[in-house]
Amino acid sequence: MTNTDFAPQPLSPSPVGALDAEALKHLNAKVTEVFRSLAIDKRRLPASQLNKRGIPAYVAEWVLESVVPGQGELSQGEATRVLEWAARVIPGPSEQHIIKHKLAQGQTVKVLTPLQAEIQLKKGKEPERLAQLSLLGISDAYISDALLEEHPDLLRQGMWGVVELGALKDGVAVLSFKPMQAMVNLPLFKEARKKFTLHEWRALLLTTLGFDPAAFSEEQQTWLLCRLLPLVQKNMHMLELAPKGTGKSFTYENISPKVRLISGGNVSPAVLFVNNASGTWGILARFKVVVLDEVQTARFEQPEEIVGGLKGYLANGKLTRGGLHETASDCGFVMLANITLDDQQNPVKASLVEELPKFLRETAFLDRIKALIPGWELPKLSSKLLIGNDSLLTVGLKSDFFGDALIALREDLSAESFSAKAVQLGGDKPYRRNEESVRAIAAGLMKIQFPHGEVEPADFYRYCLKPAIQLRQGIWNELYALDGEYRQYELRISQAKV
Template identity: 80%
Template sequence: MNAEALNAPSPLDWQALHDLNGKVAGVFKSLAIDKRRLPASQLTKRGIPAYVAEWVLESVVPGQGELSTEEATKVRDWAARVIPGPGEQNIIKHRLAQGQTVKVLTPLQAEVRLKKGKEPERVAQLSLLGIGDAYIADALLEDYPDLLRHGMWGVVELGSLQDGVAVLSFKPMQASVNLKLYKEARRQFSLHEWRALLLTSLGFDPEAFTEWQQTLLLCRLLPLVQKNMHLMELAPKGTGKSFTFENISPKVRLISGGNISPAVLFVNNANGQWGLLARFSVVVLDEVQTARFEKPEEIVGGLKGYLANGKLTRGGLHETASDCGFVILANISLDDQQRPLRELLVEELPAFLQETAFLDRIRALLPGWQLPKLSSKLLVGPDSALTMGLKSDFFGDALIALRDDLEAESYAARNVHLAGDKPYRRNEESVRAIAAGLMKIQFPHGELSPLDFHRYCVKPALQLRQLIWDQLYTLDSEYRQYEHGIRVQ
């Protein structure tokens, strides 16, 4: 990426972005929200992600425009009653012990425990309350099967029984996605208007980024729209690598540091409980240098198999298929020109993650060092021109729904062929997958010119895969029998 392309300004000026507010509100109606309302509510300070906080806003104080003082007070009063604070676990348990009914906004996860010679036991876990064995009715699990997969956010009504706590009712946070309407809505916008809308929906101010930086931010969405899209982002601290993933969807699981074991990722052989890669659409390892990996050789061995064929297994005892995307976020050091200090970009990763057989299965490397450090100036605020975006819960579900739309894959397969005497097969597969993903993100309606496909889908795909290929080319002479520069015919 040359300096001119890196520094090309945002394609839409302030007035064009400002005028876009009316179109967004008119086309998406109740599915759009003024993104200034969320920071003013201070809901995220209570430890809930944006996709939940915006649902709360629409439930408690529906409306458009900036959040008024009265609305802010109303939503904070509601939050104080319903969203448990970090020090309120024992107070809630005390109220339950006294026979009171308690309503809380919390993630709810359920599991069925099978024991030989005993009736199946259905239990619910409420992590915010420190409750791991609440009773839950079979009817709730029938109505909301996602409780058994990755859990759901919602308002839970709890009551006390003689021998424990029970979930009495559950009002889930749900957004209904009509992909046909989403695609039809795209036809109402130009490409640059649509890109600006996507960025605003993520909470970013599109005017604060160059066109290439906007593309990099949109590339973070690739694992949501593409099955088995595995990528890595390297950047210095403070660039907001995890910002998108922690606020986009309950089907995305972010792991920041802590202990990571084969049982957590793959399957617990002791009880047959499937791990995160089987239960979520995207799993993100954040701050990978600070994580503590138990049995790293087993983890990287399992990952190599999973990233190659989408099958999860551990020791041959259990096996299942998954389309979960796997994302690694890691910090790197920069020089005084804000470029990577080391020629080998992956050198600062844990040694077992530098294996070429593992890196080869990562589709793309995002150069996060080309993005500015995250600050309030980069986010939607009082001075932003475009403040209307898609509600986070609807937006996240729409992106994940695009995984099952295979038109972009077919288009990429027909139109992406690597040039050269000896192109490498995984490079071609990766470029096609990235290009198809960028087509889904930017052209979900499938209407684009060959020129647009090349500029906005293929070109970035080549650059992101080239960064992975450069690592492989440097680390292992086996790869040097193939073309070094990745080009298309």
């Protein structure tokens, strides 16, 4: 196809209502038929009350499938069995000492918890293999080589699963580990996409995330789907600004164990990059996506070192600190921040980044952020926006499977190739980072909505390229206003017309 195939197209009327009530009801059966055991009725999770146990959706849905497998709404009997199982296996914050007491009495204990392991090497001593169970306040449990070889992700970002613990004379040992498992067959995932129309697929994606697609306009649906970009695209760095209560962190905390959400507290160079004293790599090296929530109130230790290290990382994907250690990472970096709106729900400040910490307003740093999601255009999160008993479409994909499928799409470079040919920005001298960002965003939106690679030119423009330009335009507007150096280029980002 030529560049002209992807020039701005006249838009048809908004297809928000393209799926009527009957179509949505039919879609429930279709999703179940196509995805079978990988589909789940999203009403089962809130009915189970598992979310009140402090576990993310990708874990809770795995529990439901393990304890009370089935389709449709959760029955009272199933809810009771789940809660009884949770009371035995999911420890609450007040139960740490009870569990430790049982271990001290020689009992074995099974708990559902995140488990992370590390190897400590010391001169003249045997290597120590230590496991950390953060929910139990245990940081030095023994773990065998066999378990580490069987589950290498324990040494990376850690894994959720059912851990069996036993007491030793000098500590606690991990006796067995049953991890959450989601088998992803990417070719079959792509084939499944072919059985749905675009509007069906978008509705399915939103339902999978826990949102009622009928409660959002087409543009709002797109902004919600844009939150998935860092999962499908390597080194996708984004900023979302919105008032309180719009659910900015909702998607990230429930999508995958390979996404790390930091909400509040201190952020240090050792946490982000590397601990120079121990040589332990930070979260940007160990996770696929790192999300800093409430950036406007976060406390940054050594902010100059953090912003300097981030500028280098956002530009070239290299992690280093003081030149002592260096590695490459494809982790996406997302910042979420609250901003003030007026009574018309528009940002009060002329500069959208004015309420961010001062060092994050540096244009050399902002320029490396690819996209700005206009979260102020989304409604505040409420029960009416989430899947409930009044929703017509209630069946979505299981969260653990869906998160792994998105991350697997990172390795599919066909969308990047497609976007590189299709996207050429207009203007006498388009700014290089604008073009790179728009291409990366458009490729990511293609992976999310057209993972099978089949897309019509008008659909690529409307659902991939147009929103990609809007997301980068938000960053470009700030750069243009803050620094005269950028005004040698055109203000408006647009697709070239040939």
